Amino acid sequence: MNGVKQYFTNIWQAITTLSAGMRVTMRHLLHARKGIVTLQYPEERWPRPERNIGFPEQDYNVIRSRLHVDMDDCIGCLKCERVCPVDCIKIETVKVDKGVDIPDAGHTGITSHGTQKRLLVTRFDIDMTECCYCNLCVYPCPEECIYMVGGPNADKYPLDYEFSEYDRADMIYRFAKPETKPWAKENLPE
Amino acid sequence: MAKDGSGNIIVAPLNKLLNWARSTSPWYFQFGLACCAIEMMATAASRHDLERIGMMPRSSPRQADVMIVAGTVTMKMALRIKRLYEQMAEPKYVVSMGSCATSGGPYWQYGYHVLKGVDLVIPVDVYVPGCPPRPEQLIEGLLRLQEKIQKERPVQEIIVPNIKEILKKKKNKEKKK
Numbered sequence: 001m002n003g004v005k006q007y008f009t010n011i012w013q014a015i016t017t018l019s020a021g022m023r024v025t026m027r028h029l030l031h032a033r034k035g036i037v038t039l040q041y042p043e044e045r046w047p048r049p050e051r052n053i054g055f056p057e058q059d060y061n062v063i064r065s066r067l068h069v070d071m072d073d074c075i076g077c078l079k080c081e082r083v084c085p086v087d088c089i090k091i092e093t094v095k096v097d098k099g100v101d102i103p104d105a106g107h108t109g110i111t112s113h114g115t116q117k118r119l120l121v122t123r124f125d126i127d128m129t130e131c132c133y134c135n136l137c138v139y140p141c142p143e144e145c146i147y148m149v150g151g152p153n154a155d156k157y158p159l160d161y162e163f164s165e166y167d168r169a170d171m172i173y174r175f176a177k178p179e180t181k182p183w184a185k186e187n188l189p190e
Numbered sequence: 191m192a193k194d195g196s197g198n199i200i201v202a203p204l205n206k207l208l209n210w211a212r213s214t215s216p217w218y219f220q221f222g223l224a225c226c227a228i229e230m231m232a233t234a235a236s237r238h239d240l241e242r243i244g245m246m247p248r249s250s251p252r253q254a255d256v257m258i259v260a261g262t263v264t265m266k267m268a269l270r271i272k273r274l275y276e277q278m279a280e281p282k283y284v285v286s287m288g289s290c291a292t293s294g295g296p297y298w299q300y301g302y303h304v305l306k307g308v309d310l311v312i313p314v315d316v317y318v319p320g321c322p323p324r325p326e327q328l329i330e331g332l333l334r335l336q337e338k339i340q341k342e343r344p345v346q347e348i349i350v351p352n353i354k355e356i357l358k359k360k361k362n363k364e365k366k367k
Contacts, residue, residue, distance in 0.1 A: 164327065165319075166316060
């Protein structure tokens with residue numbers, strides 16, 4: 001008889017203690033206002049933080065996202081390739097007439113800064129798997145054509161930093177116009 | 191079952207069910223190799239909260255579905271990674287997180303001690319860029335992995351061949367008797 005009584009008290013205790021605990025949980029769920037820190041990621045995003053290094057960001061152009069190159073402005077000076085600490089930028093150029101447009105190769109002779117181009121860039125590959133996002137290639141560029149997207153450059157190119165891929169080769173970004181290489185092979189003697 | 195492909199109509203909902211179950215609870219294997227591990231911890235913590243998408247850290251490869259290779263894979267660690275990957279139970283997936291794991295990163299040229307990409311050792315499903323990637327980038331990679339899992343057809347590719355093999359073995363046993 002005692003055992004049966006114990007059995008039912010145990011059940012009763014389980015129900016009451018569980019409901020007391022769940023009541024606390026429910027109260028917290030319904031009245032939680034402060035202290036919710038979770039970011040519902042795909043629906044909402046935080047602004048990407050830009051590093052503060054003591055300069056106004058418009059002058060210094062610092063954000064860590066994907067690299068992008070405006071090929072119409074690139075003069076093929078190789079400064080970014082040389083400064084890259086991990087050598088993830090590969091550039092090949094050929095010599096062409098100074099400041100002359102080549103419509104077949106998609107080449108414009110004069111950049112938006114007014115510089116006359118002497119070289120045609122046939123290859124401009126950035127391997128974003130090797131990039132360490134240090135921004136060092138951005139500073140020496142005389143034409144300001146290589147930059148990290150978004151942030152201070154958002155008016156040139158929208159922010160894009162989530163670009164995971166299923167294939168490693170897809171993460172090599174080829175910025176040189178595809179028609180430049182066949183044009184150079186046809187029209188320029190080796 | 192007829193072999194004209196009409197069987198797929200029957201198993202399509204089962205595929206969907208399996209894919210839903212697999213993709214919404216990929217428990218990940220908790221191990222970090224370098225600074226990317228800090229970001230992985232941050233992703234699992236309450237700000238970004240990986241449990242939101244059903245991911246829970248497991249400390250044993252036997253219980254894990256996803257291996258997040260977070261950090262520089264040294265030659266010494268590569269052997270261990272391979273072993274740990276082999277210890278994981280099917281279905282298993284690998285996320286290569288950050289530049290170092292994907293291609294050697296800053297060490298790709300002169301790093302005598304670094305494996306040039308973890309895909310030389312184990313098959314990788316998703317490559318997440320960044321050095322290290324922000325938690326948002328990692329979550330986006332994991333959502334991409336979910337998409338990939340949802341495109342699989344586990345019934346046709348795993349279950350049916352396994353059943354056929356089992357039946358074959360049974361027949362062989364009966365013949366021996």
